[in-house]
Amino acid sequence: MNVEEIIKTNQQMPLEKRTLIHLALVVNKIDEEIATVLKPFDISIQQFNVLRILRGQNGKPANLSTINERMVTKMSNTTRLVDKLILKGFVNRTVCLKNRRKVEIVITEGGLNILNKIDGILFEAEKRILKNFDKTELHELNELLNKF
Amino acid sequence: MNVEEIIKTNQQMPLEKRTLIHLALVVNKIDEEIATVLKPFDISIQQFNVLRILRGQNGKPANLSTINERMVTKMSNTTRLVDKLILKGFVNRTVCLKNRRKVEIVITEGGLNILNKIDGILFEAEKRILKNFDKTELHELNELLNKF
DNA sequence: GTACAATAATTGTATATACAAATGTATGTT
DNA sequence: AACATACATTTGTATATACAATTATTGTAC
Numbered sequence: 001m002n003v004e005e006i007i008k009t010n011q012q013m014p015l016e017k018r019t020l021i022h023l024a025l026v027v028n029k030i031d032e033e034i035a036t037v038l039k040p041f042d043i044s045i046q047q048f049n050v051l052r053i054l055r056g057q058n059g060k061p062a063n064l065s066t067i068n069e070r071m072v073t074k075m076s077n078t079t080r081l082v083d084k085l086i087l088k089g090f091v092n093r094t095v096c097l098k099n100r101r102k103v104e105i106v107i108t109e110g111g112l113n114i115l116n117k118i119d120g121i122l123f124e125a126e127k128r129i130l131k132n133f134d135k136t137e138l139h140e141l142n143e144l145l146n147k148f
Numbered sequence: 149m150n151v152e153e154i155i156k157t158n159q160q161m162p163l164e165k166r167t168l169i170h171l172a173l174v175v176n177k178i179d180e181e182i183a184t185v186l187k188p189f190d191i192s193i194q195q196f197n198v199l200r201i202l203r204g205q206n207g208k209p210a211n212l213s214t215i216n217e218r219m220v221t222k223m224s225n226t227t228r229l230v231d232k233l234i235l236k237g238f239v240n241r242t243v244c245l246k247n248r249r250k251v252e253i254v255i256t257e258g259g260l261n262i263l264n265k266i267d268g269i270l271f272e273a274e275k276r277i278l279k280n281f282d283k284t285e286l287h288e289l290n291e292l293l294n295k296f
Numbered sequence: 297g298t299a300c301a302a303t304a305a306t307t308g309t310a311t312a313t314a315c316a317a318a319t320g321t322a323t324g325t326t
Numbered sequence: 327a328a329c330a331t332a333c334a335t336t337t338g339t340a341t342a343t344a345c346a347a348t349t350a351t352t353g354t355a356c
Binding site for chain 2: 001002007008009011015016017018019020021022023024025026027028029030031056069070071072073074126127129130132133135137138139140141142144145146147148
């Protein structure tokens, strides 16, 4: 990936600016690839993220704040994100008995099924995206990202 | 930045998945910081991007396709993005005389002024975001990002 | 127990974005 | 010149997101 070529600029940028643009371009590319994988399942990256969080609960219900703090990309409105998932039959929502301000959100069988179907395809996509990296390089990249 | 801590997971992920999540988290953080810098100017990252492209034209008008191919994050609808900038008085749009299918978009004095004001503050923000990196590390990071 | 603040989620509203379809213009072929 | 095709942008529509305001519930101080 050549930054200057992609954004069609001939002027040379300071290394700092170039790095930040480079990161943005890379993540755009990754998001595109993953969205393409999810598209046939009619699920957005955000919705997928919520489903994975709920699966990680192992049956234990989650409330909105829990989901929110675990999301990779925070959303201002998780209520409506969950609404969509309910419509699709992937999650259930009930009012928490102990604290009626809270809601309890659980993934359904249907939700688990679709995640299972997606898992393999996504894994392949992840390998494809990172095909040019060996383990050492991946570690190096993670080390550098830790500095942010 | 510790990935597992941020997304509050206790399970350990494969290195590939972890890397991709790590990248997303980093770029979210960067975008947030930059959006905060732009907020007082009532300009979105996308709008700012278009203005910079137009400034890079050095007075030469750009049409929509040119803008589109140079944008860091491609948008499906640059027309309306430009609409917003016109409303704010930062760009002008006229129909191209030579080819009336095309439009000619130029940045105004007002647009140049606001870019000038933003430049310095943004530069500071970029330094702040990358404060933990030395030149060598930035080069390393760019090298690794080239592999995508 | 009542009043008040804090918490959790929802709703309203404005704006942003994705995607498809439509419009208007130019170009190439015969 | 007439037609089909390609091109550049705009518009329509559905959905997504940001942010503020609202509702409902709980906890706490008095």
